[in-house]
Amino acid sequence: MERKGLISDHIVDYLLSGGKEITDPVLQEWLDRNESNRQELDRYRRIWEESGHYMDIGLFDTDRAWEKIDTVNRQKNIFRKRMNNMYYTLSGIAASVLLMVVLSLSGVFEEEQDISVSLTADYGNRSEIALPDGSIVKLNSGSDITYVYNSKKKVREVRFQGEGFFDVSKSKTPFVVKMANGVEVRVLGTTFNLKAYADDPTVQASLVEGHIELGDHTNKLNMKAGEMVEFDKRTNKLKQLDGDLSHAYGWLNNKLYMDNMSLGDVCKYLERWYNVNITIQKNLGEKIHYNGVIQEETITEVLEALSHLSNIAYHVKGKNISITSK
Incomplete structure (x- = not known):
């Protein structure tokens, strides 16, 4: 394991130097032993070269990159880029590819991950x-x-x-x-x-x-x-x-299709969509049902539309909304 760790250091130094001509005698001696060692180095070189498609190593700041990833996760922003595998998903960057090489040389990827x-x-x-x-x-x-x-x-x-x-x-x-x-x-x-x-x-x-x-x-x-x-x-x-x-996925287009939907179920959708709390007068939620579609920009516009479709009144106070009979 110590010998493998030593070779990994030389491989990393070789990749960092540009991965062209081999001037390291220890690395050269390791390569001359057998063809499988040469194939292994070629595999690491391809991984390293692939990272160049994702970013310029000279411009990469490791701390900033991980800080950015953490910020994205905390803010739960939209991920839009298709990912071929998790290696490129997490980074697509030279430093992470280098980490992959080191871990692979250490035998980590041979275990269940x-x-x-x-x-x-x-x-x-x-x-x-x-x-x-x-x-x-x-x-x-x-x-x-x-x-x-x-x-x-x-x-x-x-x-x-x-x-x-x-x-x-x-x-x-x-x-x-x-x-x-x-x-x-x-x-x-x-x-x-x-x-x-x-x-x-x-x-x-x-x-x-x-x-x-x-x-x-x-x-x-x-x-x-x-x-x-x-x-x-x-x-x-x-x-x-x-x-x-x-109608089941009308929400993708910001539409709520109401197919004999109760007022209670409509309000449950609205609470989730607009992050509000809605209180309905007792027994009113199941008495009133709606058919049709609503596509409004604000919660107030939606409530106004519902009040025209049924005999209800609404009162808004911040994020708290109460619905009663007119």
Whole structure:
């Protein structure tokens, strides 16, 4: 191990010097031993050269780079760049590629490694994340997602709560979305909307294309494109839903389709979308139902539209809103 560590130092020095002519006698002697050593050096050189596509090493500031990454994670900004693998996802920079080389020489990558990324869309915000496998997930307000890939188990696993539109990269490696109460969605490559807020009594999946399996360990249903299915977390029962599929992901276009939707359910959407607290007069939330679509810019405009559609009055005080009968 000491000898391998010594060679790694010489390889790193060689790469930092430009990776051209070999003037280091120790490195040259190691290369002359056998062809496999030469092939190993070529592999590290290719990794190093690839990093040049991502940034200029002369301009790279390690502390600033990691500070920026940390800031992005804390602010939960939108990730828009597709990522081929986690190495380039985390950095695409010379310093990190150098770290990969050192770790590889040390035998670290021979052990089982988990790769993970996480993102949260707070109430009042929406986000988009590109997962390391190339999948894209758009998150509605109040959603959390954590992606984990294990290179040994060959499983793409997502822990999720909230609402998201998944465009899953096609692969033979299973893609499993895990939610509360043991509910799962299993796919290989497909596009679907998933509504699974922790405080909702149901999980709703709307399949745009491909095939998915929805359910828990006792009750599963294979879905086909164009189908909408609901899983009741209280009874563990599955049922197919009728309606327009596009209405399920209307939120992507800032639209709320109300298909006989109760006032209580409408207000639950509004609380998440606008990060407000809404109090409804007792028994009023289930008495009033709406049909139609609303697409307003502010919470006040939405409430004004609802007041014209039904016999309600609203009062706004900061983030607190109360709704009563007129």
